[in-house]
Amino acid sequence: MNRRKPSTTALDQTRAPYFQVLLDYVDAGVIPFHTPGHKQGIGMDRAFRDFVGDNVLAIDLTQIRGLDDLLQPEEALVEAQDLAAACFGAEQSFFLINGSTSGNQCMMMTALNPGDKLALPRNSHKSSMGGLIMSGATPVWMQxxxxxxxxxxxxxxPAxxxxxxxxxxxVKAIYIVSPTYYGVAADLEAIAAIAHEHNIPLLVDEAWGPHFHFHPALPLSAMQAGADMCINSTHKMLGSLSQTAMLHVQGKRIRVDRLKAVYKLFLSTSPNLVLVASLDVARRQMAIEGPALLSRTIEIASDARTRLNEIPRVYCFGEELEGRPGVFDIDPTKITITVKDLGYTGYEAEEILRRRYNVQVELADLFNVVALYTIGTTTEASDLLIHGVRELAREDRPVDIFSPSGVLERRMNTGTYKLPSIPPIRLVPRDAFLADTELVPFKTSAGRICSEVITPYPPGIPVISPGEEITPEIIAYLSLEKRAGVRMQGPYDDDLKFIRVVR
Ligand SMILES: Cc1ncc(COP(=O)(O)O)c(C=O)c1O
Structure with a gap:
């Protein structure tokens, strides 16, 4: 694997120009006859205001004179986004305030026209389905x-x-998710080279890797690997507020004029400026302190991985997986705790950790729970997680917490549990999504064309999407996930007794 890291930039990364203009506005004591209606907190519900504090409400402003306009940046936001581009190794960066979800939609709407083919992984996040529906592109699924x-x-x-x-x-573009939710990174350099041999762009959903650019022990970032466009959920792994993300672009294969037009389609005319300023300061923090903060995070996470692996029947994968198919590199800050051999499902482990030890993990699936270690994770918090898992693994654990679901356990142990194969595509996602539909009983829906996305959440990867034929295998798989207590996102009927199909 290649772990080159960026050289420093010529711009002054100690500045946070957008945060500064908000502070200057507050300092100037301007009398606000503009939105938002709470007028810097005066009209805000008292309990809320007392809790969040006056300062955050004072900078919850709108894009009036001097505060620039995210739709048409001309002042401080130009500098803030230029600083971000330099810091993240891009030619241009765009601040997103509707997460990487809108980033995925922007990337696809920019790179694709209706009917164009996009090669993308089956384990893409469900927000990529929104991009397919909006762009009218045809998916070519890659397993x-x-x-x-x-x-x-x-x-x-790459193969x-x-x-x-x-x-x-x-195919008009390649779209790759790297890293995965579990912190496994792809060989993006090789994939970029293949895409570029065919003269098509590489788009990368790097929602989980905004920190990669800032430490040599982390996988290569998408921009450094030569991707044409990528998205980073800075709110997931760095210090910006929830909902914030960045879209980065470089090279000549992406039409930046088109990207700018699409970006405006997705943006509110009243962006939350607190969110925007949090992107500005998260970038500054990474530029100045990123390597040191991440060194500490990696150290805490590596220590946790070692200690968790000492617990009998608990496994946290690490570098030993590198080189296996699809595992080019590993992000050490993501800790996947495989609890299968304890006789628990990940869902049960998640619930027990929360109920008994007050520890909340990021994700649970049938076999695993995932704990995120970030620049905000302390050694104390890590110790509490390890304590919870150790208790979970005790042979003499209290009976009241031992409640593995019999069906699942049998299936897992006999190996009869299998991920469903990709079903046949009968319609383009956009056509199936917008078609006339009807609700039919899920159990007997085999052979019908699905018109909704059904995504066990987490991890948020669709099992069936609009335009695909419902197969008996998919019905069996989703029924199993449902019995295991997984929350389904997307279906009209949350209980999945019925499913919406093309009429
Ligand atoms: C791989 C991937 N892409 C995109 C998203 C959407 O990101 P956001 O929550 O920032 O909108 C997620 C969310 O979990 C994700 O896991």
Whole structure:
């Protein structure tokens, strides 16, 4: 793997120009006859105001004179986004205030026209389906490498990308998710080279890797690997507020005029400026302190991985997986705790950790729970997680917490549990999503064309999408996930007794 890291930039990264203009506005004591209606807190519910404090409300402003306009930046926001681009190794960066969700939509709407083919992994986040529906593109699914032992998908290999392009030479862009939710990174350099040989762009959903650019022990960032466009959920792994993200672009394969037009479609005319300023300061923090903060995070996470692996029947994968198909590199700050051999599902482990030890993990699936270690994770918090897992693994654990679901346990242990294969595509997602539909009983829906996205959440990866034929295998898989207590996102009927299909 390649772990080159950026050189420092010529711009003054100690500045936070957008945060500064908000502070200057407050300092100037301007009398506000503009939105928002709470007028810097005066009209805000008292209990809320007392809790969040006056300062955050004072900078909850709107884009009036001097505060620039995210839709048409001309002043401080130009500098703030230029600083971000330099810091994250891009040519241009765009601040997003509707997460990487809107970033995925922007990337696809920019790179694709209706009917264009996009090669993308089956384990793409459900927000990519929004991009497909909006752009009218046709998916060419690529099968990520499946890890049966850990029951998870890894990334797409360069060989899969090459084979896909040989089979479907009219694909207009490659879209890769790297890293995965579990912190496994793809060989983006090799994939970028293949895409560029075909003269098509590489788009990367790097929602989980905004920190990669700032430390040599982390995988190569998408921009450094040569991707044309990528998204970073800075709110997930760095210090910016929830909902914030960045879209980065470089090179000549992406039409930046089109990107700017699309970006405006997705943006409110009243962006929350507190969110925007939090992007500005998160960038400054990374530019100045990123390597040191991440060194500490990696140290805490590595220590936790070692200690968790000492607990009998608990496994946290690490570098030993590198080199397996689809595992090019590993993000050490993501800790996947495989609890299968304890006789628990990940869902049960998540609930027990929360109920008994007041520890909340990021994600649970059938075999695993995932704990995120970030620049905000302390050694004390890490110790409490490890204590909870150690208790969970005790042979003499209290009976009241031992409640594995019999069906699942049997299936897991006999290996009859299998991820469903990709169903046949009968319609373009956009056409199926917008078609006339009807609700039919889920159990007997095999053979019908699905018109909704059904996503067990987390991890947020669709099992079936609009335009695909419902297969008996998918019905069996989703029924199993449902019985395990997984929350389904997307279906009209939350209980999945009924499913919406094309009439
Ligand atoms: C791989 C991936 N892409 C995109 C998203 C959407 O990101 P956001 O929550 O920032 O909108 C997620 C969310 O979990 C994700 O896991």
């Amino acid at each position: 990520p490498e499946v890890d049966e032992a850990l029951h998870m998908d890894h990334t797409i290999t 899969t990308v090459r084979a896909t392009l040989e089979r479907e030479p009219d």
